[in-house]
Amino acid sequence: MSSSSNKDGLRINGLTISYKEGTPAFGPASLHIPEHGIYTLIGPSGCGKSTLLRAIAGLLPWYTGDIIYNGQAAHGRDPLIGLVPQTYGLLPWKNVTANLRTALAVTLPGRERKEEREERIRRWLEAMGIADLAGRYPLSLSGGQQQRVAVARAFALLPEIMLLDEPFSALDAVTRETLQRLFLENWRTHPVTALFVTHDVEEAILLGERIVIMAPGGRELDIIDNPVFSLKHEDKRSSTEFFEQTKLIRKVMQEKW
Ligand SMILES: Nc1ncnc2c1ncn2[C@@H]1O[C@H](COP(=O)(O)OP(=O)(O)OP(=O)(O)O)[C@@H](O)[C@H]1O
Numbered sequence: 001m002s003s004s005s006n007k008d009g010l011r012i013n014g015l016t017i018s019y020k021e022g023t024p025a026f027g028p029a030s031l032h033i034p035e036h037g038i039y040t041l042i043g044p045s046g047c048g049k050s051t052l053l054r055a056i057a058g059l060l061p062w063y064t065g066d067i068i069y070n071g072q073a074a075h076g077r078d079p080l081i082g083l084v085p086q087t088y089g090l091l092p093w094k095n096v097t098a099n100l101r102t103a104l105a106v107t108l109p110g111r112e113r114k115e116e117r118e119e120r121i122r123r124w125l126e127a128m129g130i131a132d133l134a135g136r137y138p139l140s141l142s143g144g145q146q147q148r149v150a151v152a153r154a155f156a157l158l159p160e161i162m163l164l165d166e167p168f169s170a171l172d173a174v175t176r177e178t179l180q181r182l183f184l185e186n187w188r189t190h191p192v193t194a195l196f197v198t199h200d201v202e203e204a205i206l207l208g209e210r211i212v213i214m215a216p217g218g219r220e221l222d223i224i225d226n227p228v229f230s231l232k233h234e235d236k237r238s239s240t241e242f243f244e245q246t247k248l249i250r251k252v253m254q255e256k257w
Helices: 003-007 049-056 096-107 114-127 143-156 173-189 201-207 240-256
Strands: 010-017 026-033 038-042 063-069 081-084 161-165 193-198 210-214 221-225
Touching: 010 049, 026 038, 026 049, 026 063, 026 193, 026 221, 038 201, 049 063, 049 161, 049 193, 081 143, 096 114, 096 143, 114 143, 143 161, 143 173, 173 201, 193 201, 201 240, 210 240, 221 240
Parallel strands: 038 193, 038 210, 081 161, 161 193
Antiparallel strands: 010 026, 010 063, 210 221
């Protein structure tokens, strides 16, 4: 492998994922996300978005083709992957700090001193604006607060790849906008290679350097440059670029879905 491929990012080559014999739930399709890139993925219900994320996360062994990270098979080498699910995935019997502590203990056993780990948990809770909720239990938190915990937990793992499966879709519009901004601010300070699945065209435009539009069956991926991404976050929605990009994406969706 050449040394340039060591920083190649996430590469999916001719990937086909099937749950059982018969029609594949995804693919065959290919996709490349450069290291430290963030792409959003939008597609109709049932086209295989979650299936793709699960396969990248190593939770679905039934695939053909390659999932490669920085030049090496992702699952032989196990790059650290943070997954943010739609339904938070928090342990209800543990408080917020203990939820993060458990995730770190499972994922990075014995890799750092206790004080360092506790400090990192504290910093990420602060970065997500929930330091005051550290001792609370998940079921006493609102959906938006639980999702902040889930995002803090994913970042605290210091993953190489972050996969987000419609993490903000259950939230009201205002909470959702706050979390989009907060997520992006944190991603900019810690630019992990990320694939963010969403149903929402606006969210895809606000958060993706490039936008992947998936056709039914996950066999065709259109990858669209996104000039909106480089604008200041608070200026994005009112920009001409945002308006034009929305039109473009809707057009592709109408043609392909
Ligand atoms: N555990 C499973 N066993 C068998 N088939 C599955 C399983 N999970 C998903 N599928 C099938 O795989 C296909 C893709 O599902 P997937 O959940 O990946 O779609 P999606 O694009 O994430 O949908 P949505 O946007 O509705 O969440 C669907 O046809 C679904 O029925």
